[in-house]
Amino acid sequence: MKLSVEQILNLQEMKVLNSDEIEGLGLVIEIQRDSECARCPRCEVLSYSKHQNHWRMVKDLPWGKNEVLLRINRRQFRCKKCGQVFSEELEFIGQQRGYTKRLAKKIVSEVIESNVNSVARRNDMTSEEIATMLSDEISNILETDLSQVKRIGIDEISLVKGKGKYVGVIVDLDTNRPIKLVESRNQLEMREALLELGYNILNQIVEVSIDLWKPYKSLVLQLMPNVDVTADRFHVxxxxxxxxxxxxxxxxxxxxxxxxxxxxxxxxxxxxxxxxxxxxxxxxxxxxxxxxxxxxxxxxxxxxxxxxxxxxxxxxxxxxxxxxxxxxxxxxxxxxxxxxxxxxxxxxxxxxxxxxxxxxxxxxxxxxxxxx
Structure with a gap:
């Protein structure tokens, strides 16, 4: 059975208005919410009074080798109760972002397995865009079951080469999966991030691999009573x-x-x-x-x-x-x-x-x- 563009796109509450393959751009799909009303964020009353259409282009997950751009009509409504004009909510896009949340998740997972610069080139993006994706995902991408974590690595990621912009990262070394990103690499914020893991988790960790930075070493020895510290060979x-x-x-x-x-x-x-x-x-x-x-x-x-x-x-x-x-x-x-x-x-x-x-x-x- 041949799937429709709408089925392949698989964005809930959205309907496809048109699709066309444009040379130099890829597949462009026009979409908007499949509803004639929107809820006012101020007074939470449903409004059917459309104020105007507002079109924007964002990147989405590719289809095979084809790049996909979504031309989205994010409509504005006027609330009859409070009189304010508001834009309808689109759950699959972040505020003022030129890409979908699911594309950002895919890109971040690629960065974890590769590196920022190569992923940027492969996806025709700038390293700054990928840095923004990483920052956006810090709070929600790395939720995982920590009950089996025994060995971790503490290090930092350079978001943009040569710009001095870093985030700290804590990795489960047995699965090679990050379990927490920290918005900076300083000792205080890393301490808070480790304490958020909870004392039960910290007590079960038996080995930590760190770069050659003494503040990380002292922090690990202070918080993890059963740990052996290993210097990361890549830094040596x-x-x-x-x-x-x-x-x-x-x-x-x-x-x-x-x-x-x-x-x-x-x-x-x-x-x-x-x-x-x-x-x-x-x-x-x-x-x-x-x-x-x-x-x-x-x-x-x-x-x-x-x-x-x-x-x-x-x-x-x-x-x-x-x-x-x-x-x-x-x-x-x-x-x-x-x-x-x-x-x-x-x-x-x-x-x-x-x-x-x-x-x-x-x-x-x-x-x-x-x-x-």
Whole structure:
């Protein structure tokens, strides 16, 4: 049986007036409420007195590969009791939003499994629009049964890259599902969010993975009496990558100061545009990136050694067979790497117990890093 546009659209109390596929836009569906009256929000009296039509376009869930735009007639009525003009309520759209609530829910779920920028590109949206969706959904998207939660991750999501706009996130690490979003990442608001989980839940949590931020650590130890704290491996790896990238920039700047033009040009040809070849997991490099890696290794023994150490560091976390095996390999790596990664070694030394804790359960905030 062939379904009608109205049945596929599946918006309660709405009727389809027209639909048309328009090149460059997608499927445009005209709809309005299937009712001749609306209730006044002030005095709650039904009004049948239409004041005017008000058309607007909003994005809805795609149909297969087809984009869907809803052209909605949100009518205005005049209340005969209080005399005020009001717009009818449309439950499936938020106030002053250019998309339906169900599209926002889909987008947020995609962000949780991927990241803001890639989801924005895939859905032809701006990162700012997705940031607004995340903010809208903070209070209602993550309702879930917490009775089985034993291990959580605490981290933050960058809503808009480069704008310093973050929200905190608490994730059930056994299901990789967020259980709470917090409107900022400061310690006080995170404390309130954790307390909202209730003491029974906090008492049953046995492991928390956090970034390398002491306020989160002290907060966790204060509120969760049975917890082991693990430093998130992705944040430790991030520090190693940042130190490698700083060395790349330093060598590039040093090369620019050389007076021997032939030597300078050779070194710069190798180092220029080498960031991702150096920082990306070597197993995932493209053919061009592998060629670039060989070029930078040829002109810079220092970056070659740092890249090798970076890959060895990742391999320890990927393949340690036990806590003891991981700790011994990490200590050996720290001895070999101290001349190349002094800042990272300092951080690992200060957080050694939490970093080594990863080798017990292989716990990390991978789901959160996917968002970022």
């Amino acid at each position: 790896m991030k520090q190693v990558n940042e130190e490698l990238d700083a060395a790349r920039k330093s060598e590039k700047n040093a090369a620019k100061q050389l007076t021997d033009e032939e030597n300078k040009n050779e070194i710069l040809a190798g180092i220029n545009k080498s960031k991702y070849a150096l920082l990306k997991n070597e197993d995932n490099l493209t053919i061009k990136q592998k060629e670039k890696l060989e070029m930078v290794q040829k002109v810079s023994p220092n970056l070659e050694k740092m890249h090798l150490l970076k890959e060895e560091f990742r391999d320890i976390f990927d393949h340690a067979e036990s806590w003891g095996d991981g700790v011994i390999k990490l200590l050996d790596w720290m001895y070999d790497a101290v001349a190349y990664f002094p800042k990272s070694i300092g951080t690992i030394s200060r957080w050694f117990g939490e970093v080594a804790g990863y080798f017990d359960q292989k716990t990390s905030n991978g789901a959160v890093e996917g968002i970022n």
